[in-house]
Amino acid sequence: MSSQPAHSTLLIPGPIEFDDAVLQSMSHYAESHVGPAFVKTFGESLTLLRKLFQTTDPASQPFIISGSGTLGWDIVASNLIEKGEDALVLHTGYFGDSFAAALETYGAHATQLKAPIGERPSLAEIEEALKQKKYKLVTITHVDTSTGVLSDIKAVSELVHRVSPDTLVIVDGVCSVGCEEIDFDAWGLDVVLTASQKAIGCPPGLSILMVSGRAINVFKTRKTPPASYYASIANWQPIMQNYEAGKPSYFATPPTQLVHALHTTLTSITAQPMSERFAIHAKTSDKVKAAVAELGLTQLATKPENQAHAMTAIRLPEGIKAPDILPGLLKRGVVFAGGLHKEIAPLYIRFGHMGVSATDPNRKDIDNAIAALQESYVEVKKAKGL
Amino acid sequence: MSSQPAHSTLLIPGPIEFDDAVLQSMSHYAESHVGPAFVKTFGESLTLLRKLFQTTDPASQPFIISGSGTLGWDIVASNLIEKGEDALVLHTGYFGDSFAAALETYGAHATQLKAPIGERPSLAEIEEALKQKKYKLVTITHVDTSTGVLSDIKAVSELVHRVSPDTLVIVDGVCSVGCEEIDFDAWGLDVVLTASQKAIGCPPGLSILMVSGRAINVFKTRKTPPASYYASIANWQPIMQNYEAGKPSYFATPPTQLVHALHTTLTSITAQPMSERFAIHAKTSDKVKAAVAELGLTQLATKPENQAHAMTAIRLPEGIKAPDILPGLLKRGVVFAGGLHKEIAPLYIRFGHMGVSATDPNRKDIDNAIAALQESYVEVKKAKGL
Numbered sequence: 001m002s003s004q005p006a007h008s009t010l011l012i013p014g015p016i017e018f019d020d021a022v023l024q025s026m027s028h029y030a031e032s033h034v035g036p037a038f039v040k041t042f043g044e045s046l047t048l049l050r051k052l053f054q055t056t057d058p059a060s061q062p063f064i065i066s067g068s069g070t071l072g073w074d075i076v077a078s079n080l081i082e083k084g085e086d087a088l089v090l091h092t093g094y095f096g097d098s099f100a101a102a103l104e105t106y107g108a109h110a111t112q113l114k115a116p117i118g119e120r121p122s123l124a125e126i127e128e129a130l131k132q133k134k135y136k137l138v139t140i141t142h143v144d145t146s147t148g149v150l151s152d153i154k155a156v157s158e159l160v161h162r163v164s165p166d167t168l169v170i171v172d173g174v175c176s177v178g179c180e181e182i183d184f185d186a187w188g189l190d191v192v193l194t195a196s197q198k199a200i201g202c203p204p205g206l207s208i209l210m211v212s213g214r215a216i217n218v219f220k221t222r223k224t225p226p227a228s229y230y231a232s233i234a235n236w237q238p239i240m241q242n243y244e245a246g247k248p249s250y251f252a253t254p255p256t257q258l259v260h261a262l263h264t265t266l267t268s269i270t271a272q273p274m275s276e277r278f279a280i281h282a283k284t285s286d287k288v289k290a291a292v293a294e295l296g297l298t299q300l301a302t303k304p305e306n307q308a309h310a311m312t313a314i315r316l317p318e319g320i321k322a323p324d325i326l327p328g329l330l331k332r333g334v335v336f337a338g339g340l341h342k343e344i345a346p347l348y349i350r351f352g353h354m355g356v357s358a359t360d361p362n363r364k365d366i367d368n369a370i371a372a373l374q375e376s377y378v379e380v381k382k383a384k385g386l
Numbered sequence: 387m388s389s390q391p392a393h394s395t396l397l398i399p400g401p402i403e404f405d406d407a408v409l410q411s412m413s414h415y416a417e418s419h420v421g422p423a424f425v426k427t428f429g430e431s432l433t434l435l436r437k438l439f440q441t442t443d444p445a446s447q448p449f450i451i452s453g454s455g456t457l458g459w460d461i462v463a464s465n466l467i468e469k470g471e472d473a474l475v476l477h478t479g480y481f482g483d484s485f486a487a488a489l490e491t492y493g494a495h496a497t498q499l500k501a502p503i504g505e506r507p508s509l510a511e512i513e514e515a516l517k518q519k520k521y522k523l524v525t526i527t528h529v530d531t532s533t534g535v536l537s538d539i540k541a542v543s544e545l546v547h548r549v550s551p552d553t554l555v556i557v558d559g560v561c562s563v564g565c566e567e568i569d570f571d572a573w574g575l576d577v578v579l580t581a582s583q584k585a586i587g588c589p590p591g592l593s594i595l596m597v598s599g600r601a602i603n604v605f606k607t608r609k610t611p612p613a614s615y616y617a618s619i620a621n622w623q624p625i626m627q628n629y630e631a632g633k634p635s636y637f638a639t640p641p642t643q644l645v646h647a648l649h650t651t652l653t654s655i656t657a658q659p660m661s662e663r664f665a666i667h668a669k670t671s672d673k674v675k676a677a678v679a680e681l682g683l684t685q686l687a688t689k690p691e692n693q694a695h696a697m698t699a700i701r702l703p704e705g706i707k708a709p710d711i712l713p714g715l716l717k718r719g720v721v722f723a724g725g726l727h728k729e730i731a732p733l734y735i736r737f738g739h740m741g742v743s744a745t746d747p748n749r750k751d752i753d754n755a756i757a758a759l760q761e762s763y764v765e766v767k768k769a770k771g772l
Contacts, residue, residue, distance in 0.1 A: 004415040007416075012418055015418070015419065023413040026643055027410060030401050030402060030403050030589075031396065032401070032723070033590070034723075066452065067452050067453045067457070068640070070615070071616045073616070106615070197639060203641065203642065203643040204419070204640065204641045227613070228464075228491065229487065229488040230456055230457045230488075230616075231614075250726075252455065252456035254590065255454070255590045256589065257409075258644075337418070
């Protein structure tokens with residue numbers, strides 16, 4: 001039983017439902033951001049991130065910064081690439097366009113490799129692109145929240161290391177970290193950036209990154225200074241290193257209550273092997289996708305291998321639009337999201353199944369949502385005479 | 387009586403002690419950031435900021451963005467000034483140097499007008515500087531948290547409007563908004579930037595700004611695009627306008643729980659005239675300063691007119707350093723801060739007296755802290771044989 005007041009179950013692709021203990025940590029009493037108690041909480045949270053991202057390389061550098069996931073793009077764009085250099089953006093939806101816009105703001109040239117909606121660029125296309133130009137970095141949206149398309153970051157990273165070994169591999173893991181498999185060291189990733197409010201299960205307000213030693217070296221050998229102040233690795237890295245070493249340090253005041261909530265959820269997540277967490281999200285996702293198929297509905301993501309386990313983007317049949325079915329779901333206590341990909345926004349809905357909703361069987365969030373989807377779909381078909 | 391567990395009273399110059407109701411809002415259950423309930427909370431919070439800053443000009447634009455107060459500098463530096471343009475930074479401590487560094491990161495030339503520690507640049511010096519060069523903007527730290535020096539932003543703004551009418555007046559109000567008098571419209575201010583965790587009384591994690599219509603026009607007539615993505619006014623202004631008009635809008639996920647906490651504290655703050663809130667902070671500050679004088683101690687801020695009401699920076703006598711007295715205060719349940727100004731950090735301590743600690747007489751935070759200061763000071767003098 002949750003101690004939260006009765007409320008609709010939030011099953012959008014983030015923010016997600018939060019565990020009671022996490023929300024209780026949000027109301028932690030006031031603490032000095034440089035006092036020993038908070039220094040310990042912050043330092044431990046940084047160390048727990050190493051477990052979450054599965055990195056044991058001491059050169060890997062975790063960051064926890066006050067901001068939304070979007071800030072992670074600025075951190076990449078203002079520190080790891082310089083004016084006039086090239087970035088290859090693998091586009092699987094809305095967030096590819098936005099990452100490209102962030103890169104271009106700081107003067108990089110972003111080349112987008114786009115796939116049709118619901119698909120992802122093939123490895124052959126990526127290889128071809130990498131051979132045509134020297135890219136400083138490649139960005140991959142692990143799960144594009146606008147389409148539910150999963151990228152194969154392991155295969156892309158292997159390809160980049162083989163074909164263009166100096167190119168940094170940057171993963172936008174906002175909708176994947178904590179539920180999709182990520183093996184930072186083994187896969188040779190350089191940056192995985194994410195946010196607190198999705199599969200990590202902490203309220204929004206934290207920009208979280210893991211950066212490889214290789215990427216830190218690229219930063220250190222920049223020809224020009226970092227192009228941002230608030231997003232500067234030079235300003236933040238010593239702070240993170242000090243806190244993790246148990247020493248207070250100041251650049252900007254950290255969001256103390258959010259860090260407590262992060263510590264609570266990371267402690268819970270990392271108490272079991274990450275592989276188990278990935279498996280339970282896969283199982284939950286399979287159940288949702290089977291229920292969707294049983295209703296005769298399809299997904300935006302065209303093939304099983306490119307379908308995210310974090311969420312399901314459900315294509316609606318002709319004659320039914322998102323605003324037709326979302327109210328029926330809400331009436332049954334379930335909040336899904338409408339479409340986000342601007343070309344087809346009204347034609348699909350998004351069902352997020354991350355965090356406690358996926359992992360805590362006592363909550364019955366997913367079973368209830370599947371039942372609500374079935375009932376609402378039947379209801380709207382009847383109303384439309386379909 | 388507070389419902390928070392027993393803890394030392396946090397009387398550093400931010401974060402401050404939080405009201406129970408504010409902390410309870412921090413643990414609000416998960417909500418969609420684009421659902422009607424949260425849109426209402428966010429929109430009302432923006433409108434409440436107009437009251438907090440005392441602006442009724444519809445052209446004034448409030449911003450609430452996930453980030454620390456520092457992000458406000460990037461917003462100014464990347465939107466309101468362009469590469470090669472000049473900024474005049476009125477320096478009253480550590481935060482002048484940092485604001486200048488932020489401006490220079492984006493290519494502005496920052497000229498610092500420095501005063502000796504504990505003082506502020508005189509109006510005559512500022513007038514002289516304004517006449518020597520065309521400045522795009524002037525920055526003033528309203529209360530420099532490192533020194534406790536209060537700037538006379540009303541007089542400086544009048545001077546700027548008279549001598550250099552095209553120059554924007556930018557106020558760093560991180561340690562002043564909510565306790566020092568600010569009259570946005572009447573004083574002709576262009577930007578007041580602040581953070582949530584000081585006199586506003588909300589946990590850290592929100593960058594808050596009020597921007598004048600004049601400054602928005604300067605932004606709109608830039609010759610070059612904004613130099614930041616996450617800090618771009620172009621990206622955020624439509625979002626703020628939509629939320630305040632009751633319409634959902636998306637650029638980056640807002641920190642929903644922090645916005646609830648902000649809404650709670652702003653509702654409480656603006657329930658009385660701002661003048662009353664300023665008066666109670668002045669009265670509390672007078673009491674602290676009288677107690678400091680009674681102990682034979684002086685302040686970093688040299689004259690009554692340049693002493694902040696938000697905090698008191700207490701200079702220690704020869705032979706006593708901050709690490710000698712802070713443990714005695716902590717033993718008595720009170721957390722003060724050490725020095726921050728790098729030239730004299732060990733030689734003073736900082737006592738913050740903002741928010742509920744100043745305004746809620748039932749808490750007795752200030753009386754207890756004054757007593758703890760008196761006892762600790764006597765104790766350390768005895769131990770040192772002074």
